[in-house]
Amino acid sequence: MTLSRGDHFDTVVVGLGAMGSACLLQLARRGQRVLGLDRYDPPHSWGSSHGGTRLTRCAVGEGEAYVPLVTRSHEIWRELEAETGAELLTQCGMLIVDGASSAASYHGKGDFLGRTVAAAERFAIPHEVLDAAGVMRRFPQLRLCGDEVAYFEPGGGYIRPEACVEAQLSLARRHGAAVRTGTRVARIERDDGGVCVVTEDGDRFHAAEAVLAAGAWSAGFAGALAPHLSVTRQVFHWFEPQDPAAFAPDRFPPFIWVHGDGPEDNFYGFPILPGEEGMKVGTEQHLLTTPDPDQLRREIAASEAEALFRDHLQGRLPGLLPRALHSIACIYTNTPDGDFLITRAPENDRVLLVSACSGHGFKHSAGLGEAVAQLLTTSAAPSLTMFDAVRLDAAADALVPP
Numbered sequence: 001m002t003l004s005r006g007d008h009f010d011t012v013v014v015g016l017g018a019m020g021s022a023c024l025l026q027l028a029r030r031g032q033r034v035l036g037l038d039r040y041d042p043p044h045s046w047g048s049s050h051g052g053t054r055l056t057r058c059a060v061g062e063g064e065a066y067v068p069l070v071t072r073s074h075e076i077w078r079e080l081e082a083e084t085g086a087e088l089l090t091q092c093g094m095l096i097v098d099g100a101s102s103a104a105s106y107h108g109k110g111d112f113l114g115r116t117v118a119a120a121e122r123f124a125i126p127h128e129v130l131d132a133a134g135v136m137r138r139f140p141q142l143r144l145c146g147d148e149v150a151y152f153e154p155g156g157g158y159i160r161p162e163a164c165v166e167a168q169l170s171l172a173r174r175h176g177a178a179v180r181t182g183t184r185v186a187r188i189e190r191d192d193g194g195v196c197v198v199t200e201d202g203d204r205f206h207a208a209e210a211v212l213a214a215g216a217w218s219a220g221f222a223g224a225l226a227p228h229l230s231v232t233r234q235v236f237h238w239f240e241p242q243d244p245a246a247f248a249p250d251r252f253p254p255f256i257w258v259h260g261d262g263p264e265d266n267f268y269g270f271p272i273l274p275g276e277e278g279m280k281v282g283t284e285q286h287l288l289t290t291p292d293p294d295q296l297r298r299e300i301a302a303s304e305a306e307a308l309f310r311d312h313l314q315g316r317l318p319g320l321l322p323r324a325l326h327s328i329a330c331i332y333t334n335t336p337d338g339d340f341l342i343t344r345a346p347e348n349d350r351v352l353l354v355s356a357c358s359g360h361g362f363k364h365s366a367g368l369g370e371a372v373a374q375l376l377t378t379s380a381a382p383s384l385t386m387f388d389a390v391r392l393d394a395a396a397d398a399l400v401p402p
């Protein structure tokens with residue numbers, strides 16, 4: 001589609017990462033005249049959707065309300081694989097190990113393992129609960145203490161984020177969507193019952209609605225909601241294995257391992273993918289926020305990999321050498337309760353803010369894109385009200401002394 005200044009669309013999608021590309025495709029599939037804009041050229045490494053892999057599982061300890069979203073996302077990725085030939089979802093099984101002394105919290109939710117098992121039982125998701133000996137029999141690459149409990153979901157696995165974004169954008173184009181990359185949106189104005197999306201170059205695109213899926217940059221457009229969003233720098237490292245074959249996807253699962261009661265006493269890892277040399281592992285940090293994502297520190301000090309090895313890997317994955325082959329930085333956009341923020345902008349109800357954030361959004365993104373498209377095009381849309389800002393405003397108000 002050729003773009004002209006002053007073009008009018010049904011919806012303009014700002015930001016074409018995990019969320020924006022999913023929304024754009026699903027809106028285009030429903031016959032909408034849509035435009036997608038991104039300041040970079042997705043998939044890229046400046047936001048939250050890079051690094052080769054993301055964990056997925058259907059029993060979601062972050063909350064049972066997420067289960068239908070991830071289940072639908074798995075179906076959509078299979079459909080996209082059939083349409084594009086791309087490899088998006090690998091269901092090689094996924095493991096969660098809980099070795100905390102009390103029921104540990106992860107992604108802001110207490111008793112994460114218990115909640116995961118409860119979700120699996122409620123939704124009849126095939127799974128096994130294993131003790132430490134059972135885990136080590138199956139996966140001798142892991143060395144547990146003996147008192148851990150683990151959850152294994154055979155249908156869990158990993159997703160390829162860059163390939164998902166690319167597949168969604170190429171199919172959206174096939175369905176008539178206009179896509180303009182290298183285009184930074186400066187602001188979204190009110191415009192005669194709709195919106196006018198204004199770029200930094202001064203182009204103005206008119207639409208009935210806008211979807212704001214700017215990831216870590218969302219706060220700059222979120223007005224009164226901005227204080228609910230904080231950005232944290234996260235890092236992945238690829239560690240050298242002694243025997244790469246022992247960590248291949250058919251012998252070793254993606255995993256989350258919670259080994260203490262503190263919010264950062266956990267790490268996660270992936271099997272070594274074909275063509276890769278190192279095993280990707282990461283942990284989470286919640287203490288240091290970055291007020292401006294453009295100022296996020298991209299360089300990674302050798303001491304960061306050393307600390308990860310010392311605090312998390314040493315003694316637990318004896319087949320890994322203490323040498324990171326390479327490392328990259330990535331960004332979490334966080335809400336205070338760890339849940340997503342999908343809500344009308346307070347200053348302009350024609351703008352839908354869509355942020356699948358707090359470090360667990362990718363696995364839900366395809367299903368969320370479909371739900372957002374249903375919300376904007378039909379009256380029979382699934383409810384996304386659990387992600388509305390009302391809950392955060394109410395929690396913040398409760399903290400203000402009368």
Ligand SMILES: Cc1cc2nc3c(=O)[nH]c(=O)nc-3n(C[C@H](O)[C@H](O)[C@H](O)COP(=O)(O)OP(=O)(O)OC[C@H]3O[C@@H](n4cnc5c(N)ncnc54)[C@H](O)[C@@H]3O)c2cc1C
Binds near residue numbers: 015017184216354355
């Ligand atoms: C280290 C790490 C590990 C993670 N692990 C998992 C996991 O295992 N499982 C899981 O489910 N999730 C995981 N997540 C979370 C998941 O990756 C994110 O929730 C998801 O990628 C967020 O997608 P997004 O579309 O909101 O942001 P992004 O993909 O970053 O997209 C935002 C887009 O907006 C564009 N943009 C910003 N400002 C503008 C502007 N002014 N004009 C135009 N375009 C703009 C950006 O260029 C970018 O392309 C992880 C995240 C990180 C960082």
